[in-house]
Amino acid sequence: MATLVVAEHNNTSLSEATSKTVSAAKALGTDIDILVAGQGASAASEAAAQIDGVRAVITVEHDLLARQMPEAMEATIMALMDGYDTVMAADTTTHKAYMPRVAAKLDTQQISSVTGIDGDVFERPIYAGNALAYVKSTGGKKVVTVRTTAFPLSGDGGSAASESKSVEIGDTGSTFVSEELTKSDRPELTGAKIVISGGRGMGSGENFALIDTIADKLGAAVGASRAAVDAGYVPNDYQVGQTGKAVAPQLYIAVGISGAIQHLAGMKDSKVIAAINKDEEAPIFQVADYGLVADLFKALPELDAELAKIGY
Amino acid sequence: MKVLVPVKRVLDYNVKARVKPDQTGVDLSNVKMSMNPFDEIAVEEAVRMQEAGTATETIAVSVGPAKAQETIRTALAMGMDRGVHITTDEDLEPLAVAKILKAVAEAEGAELVLMGKQAIDNDYGATGGMFAALMDWPIGQYANTLAPGEGTIEVKREIDGGLQTVTLKLPAVVTTDLRLNEPRYASLPNIMKAKRKPIEAKTPEDLGVDTTPRLTIVKVTEPKTREAGVIVETVAELVDKLKNEAGVI
Numbered sequence: 001m002a003t004l005v006v007a008e009h010n011n012t013s014l015s016e017a018t019s020k021t022v023s024a025a026k027a028l029g030t031d032i033d034i035l036v037a038g039q040g041a042s043a044a045s046e047a048a049a050q051i052d053g054v055r056a057v058i059t060v061e062h063d064l065l066a067r068q069m070p071e072a073m074e075a076t077i078m079a080l081m082d083g084y085d086t087v088m089a090a091d092t093t094t095h096k097a098y099m100p101r102v103a104a105k106l107d108t109q110q111i112s113s114v115t116g117i118d119g120d121v122f123e124r125p126i127y128a129g130n131a132l133a134y135v136k137s138t139g140g141k142k143v144v145t146v147r148t149t150a151f152p153l154s155g156d157g158g159s160a161a162s163e164s165k166s167v168e169i170g171d172t173g174s175t176f177v178s179e180e181l182t183k184s185d186r187p188e189l190t191g192a193k194i195v196i197s198g199g200r201g202m203g204s205g206e207n208f209a210l211i212d213t214i215a216d217k218l219g220a221a222v223g224a225s226r227a228a229v230d231a232g233y234v235p236n237d238y239q240v241g242q243t244g245k246a247v248a249p250q251l252y253i254a255v256g257i258s259g260a261i262q263h264l265a266g267m268k269d270s271k272v273i274a275a276i277n278k279d280e281e282a283p284i285f286q287v288a289d290y291g292l293v294a295d296l297f298k299a300l301p302e303l304d305a306e307l308a309k310i311g312y
Numbered sequence: 313m314k315v316l317v318p319v320k321r322v323l324d325y326n327v328k329a330r331v332k333p334d335q336t337g338v339d340l341s342n343v344k345m346s347m348n349p350f351d352e353i354a355v356e357e358a359v360r361m362q363e364a365g366t367a368t369e370t371i372a373v374s375v376g377p378a379k380a381q382e383t384i385r386t387a388l389a390m391g392m393d394r395g396v397h398i399t400t401d402e403d404l405e406p407l408a409v410a411k412i413l414k415a416v417a418e419a420e421g422a423e424l425v426l427m428g429k430q431a432i433d434n435d436y437g438a439t440g441g442m443f444a445a446l447m448d449w450p451i452g453q454y455a456n457t458l459a460p461g462e463g464t465i466e467v468k469r470e471i472d473g474g475l476q477t478v479t480l481k482l483p484a485v486v487t488t489d490l491r492l493n494e495p496r497y498a499s500l501p502n503i504m505k506a507k508r509k510p511i512e513a514k515t516p517e518d519l520g521v522d523t524t525p526r527l528t529i530v531k532v533t534e535p536k537t538r539e540a541g542v543i544v545e546t547v548a549e550l551v552d553k554l555k556n557e558a559g560v561i
Contacts, residue, residue, distance in 0.1 A: 067476070070441070071450055093471040097453040100406070100441025109405045109526035110438045121530055126435050127329035131338050133434075134530040173450035173481040177466065181474040194561070218561060226490065236456065236470040236491060243350075243430065243490065245472070251560040261328060262432075268538055272558045274550060280543075289541035289558065292550050302547040310555060 001085035002031040002055070006077070008090050009036060009044035011066065016191050017090035019051050019155075020148035025088050027117035031055045033084070034160070037076050039066035049162055052155035059164045064172060067179075070098035071172035077102050079167045081141065091145040091246075092190075103143035110143045111135060113246075115150040128242040128265035149190060149248035149269065182235050184222075189240070192221035194251045195270070197240055199263075200227035201256020201277065201296055208234055210300040211255060217304065217312040223247065223267075225257045241266035256296045259284030276300075313460070313482065315358045315367045316422035317392065318413055319351040319374045321383040322433040329433075335531040337403075338433075347383045350428025352390075353488040356495040357458060358426050359391035366460045367424075369393050373416050375409050377401050381511060388506035389498035395511035396420075398519070406434075408516070408523035410442035415519035417447065422483065424465065429454055429487040440487040450480040454489040 003025045008015040018034065025032045033056045036045045045059045058080065064072035077087055077098075087102060089095035091113045103110035116123035120136045122144065189195065196218070198211045208222070215222045223245070224238040240247055242265035252270035257263060259275070259282055267273070268287055275288035276299050285291040292299060323329060324344040332339045347355075361367035372387035373396040374380040384395035398412050417425060430437035444451035452467030456475060459466040469476045470489045480486075498506070516523050544550045554561045 069478070070444075070453070074445060093454060093469075096437055096441075097451070098441065100438040101445035101451070103438065104407060104410055104442035104445040107407070107526075109407045110436065110442075111527065112436045112438060124435075125535070126532070127323065127338055127433060128435070129535060130329040131331050131532050132535050133532050135527045136530060138526055138528055140526065173484065174452075175479045177477040177479055179474065179476045230490060235474060236489070237472055237474050242432065242435070251554065251558070262325070272554070272560045273538075273541075274554060276550075285543070286540045287538045290550055290553050291541065291543045292545075292547065293543060294547070299547050303551065306548050306551040307561075310551065310561075312561075 002033060002083060003028055003086040003088055004077070004080060004084040005032055005034050006087065006089040006095060007034050007036045007044060007048050008092055008094060009038060009041065011038045011041040012043050014044045014047035016153060017092060017148045018048060019153045020151045021088055021090050021146055022051050022053055023154040024114065024117060024146040024151045026053055026154065028086060030086070033058055035060065035077070035080065037065045037068060037073060039063055045162060049160040050156045050158050052158045054158050054160040056161040056163060059162065060167050062167065062169055064169050067176055068094050069172060069174055069176065070101055071174050072169050073098040074101040074105065075169045076167045078105055081106065084141070086142040086144060088144045088146060090148045095145055099143055099145050106141045106143060108137070108140045108143055110145065112145050114144055114146045125265070128261050129268065130261065147246050149246055182237050186215060187219065187221045189221045189223055189245050190247055192249050194218050194220035195223050195247050195249045196220050196253040196255065197223035197225065197257060198228055198233070198255050199225035199257030200231060202228060202233055205233040213304055214300065214307065217307050225263045254284050254288070255300065257284055258282045259287065313367055313423040314421060315361060315370045316417055316420060316425045317351070317354045317358045317370065317372050317387065318425070318427045318439070319355065319372050319383050319387050320348040320431050321345050321374065321376050321380045322348045322431055325349055325432055331532055331534045335533055337529070337532050345379070347386050348428050348431045350430060350488050352495040353490070353492050354426040354428055355387045355390050355392060356493045357488065360493065361460065362391065371396060371420055373398065373413065375400060375404060375412050384511055385506050386498065388509045389503045390496060391502065394509055397511050397513045399513055399515055400523070402523065404523050405525050405527065406436050406438040406442055407526060408521065409439050410446055411521045412516055412519060413443045414446045415521055424482060425485045427485065427487055429489055440485055444485040447483070449484050451485045451487070452478055452480050453487045455486050456489055456491045458486060458492070
C-alpha cells in the first residue's frame with residue numbers, strides 16, 4: 001500500500017512543510033505520493049516532483065481548491081483514498097481544518113500533530129506538551145497530521161511521475177469571501193532559523209518596532225505570546241504556543257514573555273533559548289539557556305548596538 | 313436559530329499535567345478541573361447570539377463522567393438555556409464524541425453548532441471537523457469574528473498567514489479561536505438560576521452510538537525537561553555567549 005502526502009502550497013510555490021511531511025512519511029516504509037490540490041498549481045506540482053523519495057505527484061485542480069476549502073479537500077482526498085492506507089499532512093491551519101473530516105469519513109481516529117514515528121507507533125504531545133502519548137492504530141486507514149518542526153527536509157533530486165486527476169465536487173455550502181494576509185519579507189515563523197518573540201511586556205504594537213529592527217538584522221522571524229496577540233499588539237498569525245504555531249529554531253529569543261505553560265508548548269524544542277525579562281522570577285528563565293534580567297526598553301537598543309559591533 | 317454548544321471538562325489550564333507512574337495517562341485525581349477554555353468562548357458566543365436575538369434556543373451538551381454535569385451547569389450559569397449530558401466514564405476519542413454529537417444535533421434539530429477548536433487535554437483538534445463531516449455540514453474553523461445572516465453565517469477565520477473570511481450555508485459548524493470574545497464570569501444570581509435549568513441525561517448506548525476506540529495508547533511519558541541555563545549580566549555578555557558559546561548567531 002502507499003501513503004498520500006498532501007502538499008502545503010499557495011499554487012505558485014510549495015512550502016517546505018511538504019518536504020518535511022514526506023520525510024515523516026518515509027518512516028512508514030511505504031510508497032509515497034504527493035497530492036497537490038489547487039487551482040493553477042503547476043508550479044507547486046513541479047516543485048513537489050523534485051522532493052526525494054516520492055513516487056508520483058497527483059495534481060487535482062478545481063475552483064474550490066484554489067484555497068483548499070475544507071469541504072472540497074475532503075471530497076478530493078476521499079476520491080483518491082482507495083489507493084492508500086495512510087494520508088498525511090502538515091499540522092498547519094489549512095490541513096487541520098479538513099483532515100478530521102477525512103478521518104470521520106474513513107471511520108477512523110485522526111492522529112494529530114505527530115512528533116515522531118517508530119514502526120507503527122506515533123508519538124504526539126498532549127496537555128500542551130507536558131506529556132507525550134505513544135499511540136498505534138487498531139486497524140483501518142490512518143489519518144495523520146505532523147508537526148513539521150520535528151522532521152528534517154526530505155532532500156531534493158527526486159524525479160516523481162506526474163499525473164493530473166479530476167474530481168467532482170458538489171455544493172459544499174461554503175464560499176470564500178476574502179483574505180487579509182500579513183505581508184512580510186521575513187522568513188516564515190515555523191521554518192525560521194532564528195525567532196524573536198515579544199510578549200505583554202512590549203507594552204504596545206508600536207514597541208514591536210524594537211523587535212523588528214533586530215529581526216531584520218538577524219534574518220529572524222518575529223513571533224509573539226498569546227498575551228501580546230490578545231492585547232492587539234500584533235496579528236494572530238504571530239502567536240507561538242499550544243494553540244498557535246509550534247517553532248523549533250536554532251535560536252529563540254523571548255522578550256518580555258513570562259513563559260506560561262501554553263507558550264512554552266510552542267517553543268521549548270528550540271535548540272537555544274535566550275530570554276530577556278525584567279522579572280527574575282519569570283518561568284521563562286527555567287527553560288532559557290541564557291537569561292538576562294533587564295528592562296527590555298534598555299536591553300533591545302543595546303542588543304541592536306552589540307549586534308552591529310559584530311558585523312550585523 | 314437553535315444553537316448547540318459541546319462543552320468538555322478538562323484539567324484546568326493553569327494546572328501542570330503530571331504523568332502517572334505506570335505510564336497509562338495523566339493523573340486527574342484531586343486536581344482542579346474546568347471547562348475547556350475554547351468551549352467557554354463558544355458558550356459566550358452562543359449567549360451573545362441569544363442576547364442579540366439571532367439564537368432562539370441555546371443547548372449545552374457534554375460527553376463525560378458524572379462530574380461533567382458541573383461543566384454543563386457552568387454553561388447554564390453563563391446564560392445558556394438547558395443541558396444534555398451524555399454520561400460515560402470512558403475517555404472517548406473525538407470520533408466517538410463526534411458520533412454522539414451527531415445523534416444529539418439530529419434529535420435537537422440544531423442549526424448551528426459552536427464548539428472549541430481543540431480541547432487542551434488531548435490536543436487532537438479533531439472533534440469539530442469530524443462532526444461536520446458526519447453531518448455533511450460546512451465548517452468555519454478558528455473563528456475570530458462571526459456575523460450571522462439570513463440562512464448563512466459569515467466567519468472570519470484565524471489562519472497561519474493572517475485572516476480569511478468565508479460564508480457558510482446553515483446548518484453549519486463553527487470552531488472558536490481565542491480572539492472571538494472574552495467569556496463572562498457567571499454572576500451569583502445566575503449560578504443560582506442555573507441550578508433549576510433542566511439537564512437531560514443519556515448514555516451513548518441510548519443513542520445507539522458505537523464508541524469503540526480506533527487507537528491504542530501504548531504509553532504516556534513525561535517529556536524531556538529543559539535545564540535552566542545561566543543568567544548573564546549584560547547584553548554584551550549575552551551576544552558573546554550566543555556567538556561564541558552556542559554558535560547560533
